[in-house]
Amino acid sequence: MSSNALNTRTKILNATWKLMEERRGVGVRMSDIAKAAGISRQAVYLHFSTRVDLLGATTKYVDEINGLDERLKVVTQAKSGFDALMAYVDVWGNYLPEIHGIAGALLAVRETDEAAKAAWDDCMSCHQSGCHDIVKALQSEGRLAANWTDSSATEMMWVLLSFQTWEQLTVECGWSNAQYITWMKSILVQTFVS
Amino acid sequence: MSSNALNTRTKILNATWKLMEERRGVGVRMSDIAKAAGISRQAVYLHFSTRVDLLGATTKYVDEINGLDERLKVVTQAKSGFDALMAYVDVWGNYLPEIHGIAGALLAVRETDEAAKAAWDDCMSCHQSGCHDIVKALQSEGRLAANWTDSSATEMMWVLLSFQTWEQLTVECGWSNAQYITWMKSILVQTFVS
DNA sequence: CCGTCAATTGACACAGTGTCAAGTTACGCA
DNA sequence: TGCGTAACTTGACACTGTGTCAATTGACGG
Known part of the structure; x- marks a missing residue:
């Protein structure tokens, strides 16, 4: 059945x-x-039907189980752009280690596999729109640091908070996740908040 | 013969x-x-003897032809930590697009291949020591921004200037290389120079 | 008890890496 | 001029991993 x-x-x-x-x-x-x-x-x-199909389905499954959407509610409920940024780093920074393996696998095959690329891009556009919301909030409060445009700030924030950056800092540099979150908050505030 | x-x-x-x-x-x-x-x-x-052997040899070959060592002399000759940082971003930022393909390939197989990992790590430790020199210079001039330790600043700078970060900003976000260099200088100064 | 659907078993095609052995070409040297 | 050697070619093969196919088993509901 x-x-x-x-x-x-x-x-x-x-x-x-x-x-x-x-x-x-x-x-x-x-x-x-x-x-x-x-x-x-x-x-x-x-x-x-294929390995990539399975990979994509597993990604969605992991997302569901981990309830990223649910966790991100804290971010949308934040009172200010600054609070939202802090909350976002917390949520995202604690989420990344949970998807480490599957995200790494997806990333590795994304170049050659359309379905993997689609699954990855799906996740990334969600992440990018999260960053964009924060940038917009900062901007509307007049607290976005000078020199940044809407899109350049969003993209730079997205890259700073990317899986690759997290992986390099934790796996290759040996930072603890707490360290990652602390330093990342520090650099993001310094960079984007005036 | x-x-x-x-x-x-x-x-x-x-x-x-x-x-x-x-x-x-x-x-x-x-x-x-x-x-x-x-x-x-x-x-x-x-x-x-193997594909990875060839990959590693090609990496070394490309490094030789491109003359990274030669180019980095500009950095060591800089008068201040700040100047060195600016020069480093210029050299490194113009070097990355030239090794795009081979670096991407090396990165992709490094997880599974010892030789690829060795070739990559070799390049990376060189890059990391470059960052370290700059951090030390800034520190000795008393211009390293507060909160950063010697190693955390080096590692964060290394990651900001990593191949992965460059690739994301240029390939995925569509930044031109000139944009990359400009913005990267801006964020690095803002972050590390007091 | 029959039909159906999930799962098993074992065989196969295919691509790409790496190995092996036998044969060919070219070149320096006696 | 011809010999020997090293570089290269040719064609076959083993191996791994993916994806396909067909025949079979087993369970469960109508």
Whole structure:
């Protein structure tokens, strides 16, 4: 039945998620996922036509489970652009480590895979519009630092808060997530708030 | 003879470089490289034992041809930390587009390939020590902005000037390289110089 | 008890990397 | 002039991982 099918589907998604996080998205094969889900390799293909399809579905699944939308409500409820910025860094900075593996995998195949690119861009445009909201709020309060235009500020903020930047600072430089959030808040305020 | 061997080797390196830049490192196969170099696929293996070996050698080759060391002399000759920072952004910012393809390819396989990781880390540690020199200069002049420690400033500067950040701003946000350099100078001064 | 749907099993095609062995070409040197 | 060697070619093959296909099993509901 549908519930049974859903169970297997969910099993696959969970297995994919788990393996992606464990191995940071590197060298996770369809057969590994099948084994982890306790089913045959071919059964995976009954639910997801390609590896990229599975990757995209897992991304959406992880988003749902983690409830990014729910968490971002704190940001929209902020009283000022400054508060929104602080809240955003908190939410986003705590969200990134949870999607580390799957995001890394998506990022890696996005160059060659249309579906992966789509899943990634989807997530990124959401993130970018979050940054844009903050910039607009700062601007309307007259607190956006001089020299920045609406779009250049949004884009620079988006890049500063990108997955890649987070990954470099935490994984390659060894910063703790708390450090990341602290320093990032500091540099963002210094840069964008007057 | 050796000169002939060198010629073939150079042909391969040039072909690899060219293809990597053309396709931004995506989908460049050994057979493509061989064809572009005008030799058989197997001949490539006579000079480079694996794909990663070739990638690493091409990186070194590109570095030599481009003469990064030479260009960085301008930085070491700067009179102040501030001048060094400005010069560094100029040199590095004009260097990045020239290594776009090969750097992207290296970055992509570095997770799975030890040799690629080594080649990348080599380049990165050079870049990081460049940042460190600037931070030290600023610090000795008493012009390093408050709150930053020696290492946190170096690391943050390194990340701001990373290939990934450059790629996001130029490729994904569509900034021109001149824009990148201008804005990057602005944010770096604002952040690190008091 | 039959039909259906999920899942299994095992085989296969395909692409790309890397290996191997045998044959060819070119060039320096006796 | 011809020999030997090193570079290169040719064609075959093993291996891994993805995706496909067909035949079969097993469970559950009508």
